[in-house]
Amino acid sequence: MLWFLFIGCSILAGLSGAPAEIIVEVPKGATARGMGPVLAQAGVIDDGEAFRWFVRINKEGGCIKAGKHPVSRSMSHTELIASLCGVPVVNATPVTILEGWRIREIDAALTKKGLIQAGEYAALAKTPSAFKTKYPLPSSSLEGYLYPETYLVEPDRFEPKKFIQRQLDTFSERFMSKHPSGFGERSLHDVVIMGSMIVREEPTAAQRPIVAGILWKRIDNGWNLGVDATSRYSLSKWNDRKAFLKKLRDPDDPYNTRLRQGLPPTAIGNADLSSLEAAAAPDKSPYWYYLHDSKGVLHPSRSVREHEAFRRKYNVY
Secondary structure, three states, X not given: OOOOOOOOHHHHOOOOOOOOOEEEEEOOOOOOOOHHHXXXXXXXXXXXXXXXXXXXXXXXXXXXXXXXXXXXOOOOHHHHHHHHOOOOEOOOEEEEOOOOOOXXXXXXXXXXXXXXXXXXHHHHHOOHHHOOOOOOOOOOOOOOOOOOOEEEEOHHHOOHHHHHHHHHXXXXXXXXXXXXXXXXXXXXXXXXXXXXXXXXXXXXXXXXXXHHHHHXXXXXXXXXXXXXXXXXXXXXXXXXXXXXXXXXOOOOOOOXXXXXXOOOOOOOOOOOHHHHHHHHOOOOOOOOEEEEOOOOOEEEEOOHHHHHHHHHHHOOO
């Protein structure tokens, strides 16, 4: 008899909205063909019989290993087999990387869990040349490409370099695979930077394409972005108000989008899928400005006059 261990997506899904990893157990003596019903029952695939025929026709899966393996619904049949052929996990524990986190917050979270020494992850994340991807990486930092998700890790075998590679691979799987033709006039790096601002600017996924459209319109028309979140990027504590207000007045800060035109030099965090997709496919609208009321509801406006009226109405200054 075949058995599986299923860890529910409600526990591991994190904030990204993407499907979490599922642990599937391959019993001793199991074959790849026989794993079809197991994968279907675990919710990884919809059709166990189709998986069985895929294995039979392609003659794959002879390498599967007994034990627990991390898989997800987003994987192709070939990727599923590759995972089942990998080294089984022993003591898997979830590590959640929240959307919007910077490298420094990820480093702090991994340090707190006892998985790394402080600064170890951050140092690696600032050496992109140490990693391999099918898409171009910036030269100085992986900020923006470290996909936020709940990952299953083995504390006793945790390696920060492999974890970063895993994040980059997930970025490719979740986002890049949906854009084989690129992003039109935008570069990948510009889209990543925009996505990192969107995740901070708009809390509601459904409204993010509108905000993205407004910000791209400002860029394309030579306006300053005026995204205050960018001035927080270099702060050791994101919510340090005193330091933040000082940054807003600093014309030499390359991340000050109130006083400097164009995009900031790097992403200001790591965006989730909805923010990246909003940056890649923004909504066209007549709006140039926006604000949020005390309940977080978005109020876009067409003119300075309309924007100022919303400020007074919702007491936003």
